[in-house]
Amino acid sequence: MNNLQLEVVLNQKLSPQLIKDYCPNGMQVEGKKEIQRIITGVTASQDLIDKAVELNADAILVHHGYFWKGEPEAIRGMKGQRIRTLIKNDINLYGYHLPLDIHPELGNNAELARLLEINVEGGLEGNPQSVAMFGRLAQPMSGVDFADRINKVLDRQPLHIAPNQADKMIETIGWCTGGGQDYIELAAQHGLDAFVSGEISERTTYSARELGIHYFSAGHHATERYGIKALGEWLAQEYGLEVTFIDIDNPV
Missing domain, CATH: 3.40.1390.30 (NIF3 (NGG1p interacting factor 3)-like)
Structure with missing residues (x-):
């Protein structure tokens, strides 16, 4: 599936335009054009990104992505490292916050x-x-x-x-x-x-x-594992994509 078409499919399913959120919903970092293998997880942490690189994923789909209101805008430090890893490995990042909650x-x-x-x-x-x-x-x-x-x-x-x-x-x-x-x-x-x-x-x-x-x-993590997992399973069933849920444990 084309990476822009995947965003259209997800937007049609989750209707992010209907709710005011604290971050952008949809594609947050653009990568390769064709997507077959997707990693899903709760948060786009460095551990999850590294796992996606290891598994040769084309895209990561998460509940907690980037670019939250009020956070520093500069792409440096921890955020810089995460985004550099995505870009270097040509991995798309999609995030859906409140639309996935509701x-x-x-x-x-x-x-x-x-x-x-x-x-x-x-x-x-x-x-x-x-x-x-x-x-x-x-x-x-x-x-x-x-x-x-x-x-x-x-x-x-x-x-x-x-x-x-x-x-x-x-x-x-x-x-x-x-x-x-x-x-x-x-x-x-x-x-x-x-x-x-x-x-x-x-x-x-x-x-x-x-x-x-x-x-x-x-x-927080334990109660929000299951929406992103269900969304990935829906994508796999409806569109034949290879989707793997990775649970990066978080005690909070």
């Missing part, structure tokens, strides 16, 4: 709900572009049991902050993969029993206790 079929939120067996009911912000979701478990669970489910599914022990009423059962639940911890207050306003995000802040502990809601921090 996609109803392949997105990080959709995939996390599927894995944790949450029936999706809607967006916490009340619109299709909501980056935080809410839903319902088939059967109520204790906070301890739900933490155990997260651990088994994501292979990552979550940090569980219980409300003051620690034995409160969980049936309704909100979630936002990655750095979505501040949606906990909106989840509480919706009367939900629990909220899950990737990252936690110091203030989140007090929010959970005082708002009466279970909170689970399951890891």
